[in-house]
Amino acid sequence: MYQSKSFIPTLKEEPAEAQIPSHRLMLRAGLVRQVAAGVFSWLPLGFRVLKKIINLLREEIDAIGGQEFFLPALNPVEIWEQTGRAEAMGDVMFHIKNREGLVLAPTHEEIITYHARQHVKSYRDMPQIWYQVQTKFRNEPRPKSGVIRGRQFYMKDSYSLDENFDGLDISYQKHFEAYKRIFDRCHIKYFVVGASSGAMGGRQSQEFMVESESGEDTCAVSDSGYAANIEVASSALEPAKRLADNPEIEKFATPNAKTINDLIEQFGIPEERCAKSVVYMADDSPVLIFMRGNDELNESKLSGVLGTNNFRPAESIELVKYTGADHGSIGPINLKTKFKLIADNLLENANGLVSGANIDGFHYKNIDFSRDCSIDEFHDLRTVHAGEPCPVNGSPIRVAKAIELGHIFKLGTKYSEALGAKFLDANGKENPIVMGSYGIGVERIMACFIEQNHDESGVIWRQPISPFDVHIIPLGLNKSAEVGEIADKIYKDMSDSGFEVLYDDRNESPGVKFNDADLIGIPYQIIVGMKNIKNGNIEIKSRDSGERDIVPIDAIADYFK
RNA sequence: CGGGGCGUAGCGCAGCCCGGUUAGCGCGUCUGGUUUGGGACCAGAAGGCCGGAGGUUCGAAUCCUCUCGCCCCGACCA
Numbered sequence: 258m259y260q261s262k263s264f265i266p267t268l269k270e271e272p273a274e275a276q277i278p279s280h281r282l283m284l285r286a287g288l289v290r291q292v293a294a295g296v297f298s299w300l301p302l303g304f305r306v307l308k309k310i311i312n313l314l315r316e317e318i319d320a321i322g323g324q325e326f327f328l329p330a331l332n333p334v335e336i337w338e339q340t341g342r343a344e345a346m347g348d349v350m351f352h353i354k355n356r357e358g359l360v361l362a363p364t365h366e367e368i369i370t371y372h373a374r375q376h377v378k379s380y381r382d383m384p385q386i387w388y389q390v391q392t393k394f395r396n397e398p399r400p401k402s403g404v405i406r407g408r409q410f411y412m413k414d415s416y417s418l419d420e421n422f423d424g425l426d427i428s429y430q431k432h433f434e435a436y437k438r439i440f441d442r443c444h445i446k447y448f449v450v451g452a453s454s455g456a457m458g459g460r461q462s463q464e465f466m467v468e469s470e471s472g473e474d475t476c477a478v479s480d481s482g483y484a485a486n487i488e489v490a491s492s493a494l495e496p497a498k499r500l501a502d503n504p505e506i507e508k509f510a511t512p513n514a515k516t517i518n519d520l521i522e523q524f525g526i527p528e529e530r531c532a533k534s535v536v537y538m539a540d541d542s543p544v545l546i547f548m549r550g551n552d553e554l555n556e557s558k559l560s561g562v563l564g565t566n567n568f569r570p571a572e573s574i575e576l577v578k579y580t581g582a583d584h585g586s587i588g589p590i591n592l593k594t595k596f597k598l599i600a601d602n603l604l605e606n607a608n609g610l611v612s613g614a615n616i617d618g619f620h621y622k623n624i625d626f627s628r629d630c631s632i633d634e635f636h637d638l639r640t641v642h643a644g645e646p647c648p649v650n651g652s653p654i655r656v657a658k659a660i661e662l663g664h665i666f667k668l669g670t671k672y673s674e675a676l677g678a679k680f681l682d683a684n685g686k687e688n689p690i691v692m693g694s695y696g697i698g699v700e701r702i703m704a705c706f707i708e709q710n711h712d713e714s715g716v717i718w719r720q721p722i723s724p725f726d727v728h729i730i731p732l733g734l735n736k737s738a739e740v741g742e743i744a745d746k747i748y749k750d751m752s753d754s755g756f757e758v759l760y761d762d763r764n765e766s767p768g769v770k771f772n773d774a775d776l777i778g779i780p781y782q783i784i785v786g787m788k789n790i791k792n793g794n795i796e797i798k799s800r801d802s803g804e805r806d807i808v809p810i811d812a813i814a815d816y817f818k
Numbered sequence: 819c820g821g822g823g824c825g826u827a828g829c830g831c832a833g834c835c836c837g838g839u840u841a842g843c844g845c846g847u848c849u850g851g852u853u854u855g856g857g858a859c860c861a862g863a864a865g866g867c868c869g870g871a872g873g874u875u876c877g878a879a880u881c882c883u884c885u886c887g888c889c890c891c892g893a894c895c896a
Binding site for chain 1: 819824828829830831844845846853854855856857858887888889890892893894895896
């Protein structure tokens with residue numbers, strides 16, 4: 258492609274709005290332009306890369322038996338109401354204003370299930386893997402980091418349909434392997450974590466993560482290979498040991514102790530003997546949760562335990578109403594009303610505990626969770642922190658921020674049941690289709706690649722996602738007709754041989770051309786200048802290593818073999 | 819949605835506190851010329867309702883009120 262005729266608006270200066278390297282370089286190299294917060298236009302050069310990534314995705318999903326669909330972005334809201342996600346999505350879903358009943362699809366489980374319901378009626382029709390690479394719309398409260406978090410973005414989404422969970426396991430595993438191939442082929446350094454399935458529903462899920470300061474997810478990783486999203490991560494901390502001395506409970510005045518730290522400082526109570534009380538309202542019912550000492554309650558885990566996303570910390574009025582005391586003095590003994598009590602695993606069967614007396618300004622000590630009160634359930638509820646031992650072999654956990662590139666879910670039957678997608682099994686019995694859902698953020702692949710493959714000068718593309726294979730850079734076109742003739746011939750020969758060639762035929766000074774070439778970042782620069790052609794040579798520079806080879810003009814084809 | 823910052827030429831910015839001629843600078847763009855192995859130089863030129871709406875004032879980019887947009891932190895994140 259002739260660069261003089263191409264629209265590749267490179268920027269010499271840093272755009273003010275871009276904070277992270279990938280965003281800055283995508284703007285500077287002329288890949289994208291922002292139109293509104295979280296909304297971007299892809300310019301020709303950037304779109305070339307996007308198309309290459311999409312083609313690679315198609316190859317790998319086709320290879321596991323995927324069949325590509327093209328699904329509507331406009332969806333009837335009814336179908337989203339049937340699965341309960343119209344409400345669950347809330348403001349995240351765009352609603353069409355001048356055509357009641359239509360929404361912009363933030364994802365496509367509903368539509369896929371709708372088609373499955375229509376036509377997948379027998380176990381003989383399965384397994385199926387259906388996918389699409391399309392624009393999704395999400396009204397993100399805060400778009401950020403360039404294309405990493407937009408309101409409109411490409412997603413490769415595939416969905417598996419199976420007759421049972423064994424089949425789902427196979428479909429899931431196929432995707433797991435395909436995803437590894439995809440990210441490997443894109444030269445992205447990633448790791449896989451166990452994840453929460455959140456409002457998607459389902460049982461197992463894993464995320465493909467790229468470690469980055471710009472990441473929005475937090476992960477716990479350790480040298481043992483343990484890796485989990487902080488939402489589900491656990492550590493191998495020992496529970497509080499039972500004390501041999503187990504006296505009766507005793508009320509004591511704690512007028513100035515509102516927090517666990519106050520108790521520790523004012524009364525010398527060891528942190529692990531404090532049972533911190535936290536009250537949440539879940540679907541309008543109170544739940545009292547006990548955490549060890551200053552352990553942080555993990556709301557993702559709590560959500561799983563409560564089975565709802567509709568919960569919040571209780572307010573003071575509610576605290577007094579249900580427990581008899583305000584925050585700082587709440588505990589398991591002497592509660593004003595009876596309601597559900599749950600506790601973190603680290604407190605299971607613990608004794609010698611200090612907790613609120615449900616009278617403002619008083620606590621009990623010597624509480625034995627087995628003897629003095631009845632805890633309904635124990636669960637892992639705490640948020641892990643750096644340095645804690647990992648569950649695999651106890652090596653220390655590191656906490657890292659990461660960008661979520663892909664997410665694979667075992668959905669199960671949530672959507673098929675909600676929408677009535679049922680089939681007859683070999684015994685003639687009706688069952689809901691067992692589904693999986695597997696997403697990849699297409700723009701995020703590009704952004705993460707650039708985050709990991711750039712230098713001071715610009716992007717450093719690698720195949721197979723580079724926008725071009727080679728960049729021909731003739732120097733001194735005005736001064737020497739010969740340079741132009743040789744460059745023309747190289748351009749023609751390489752194009753004819755199937756190379757994708759960007760040809761900088763512009764009448765610019767060498768500095769401009771070199772800087773643009775490094776910024777755009779095509780893997781090889783073929784530099785045609787008088788210095789070398791008088792000896793029958795050209796120069797080939799590797800963008801990645803910076804190494805330069807002097808190559809005879811007629812040996813260029815061999816060079817790239 | 820809370821907190822903070824910013825809207826002045828295509829891009830990056832100054833001017834604003836302390837109101838007062840034709841609103842500046844750098845880059846880019848256009849014309850002519852000189853240059854051509856790492857963003858070169860000279861001369862000339864075009865380009866702005868100072869985000870928008872009200873107000874205060876003899877006079878507003880500048881002061882006040884309200885709005886809209888963008889960025890950052892937090893909340894949120896299928």
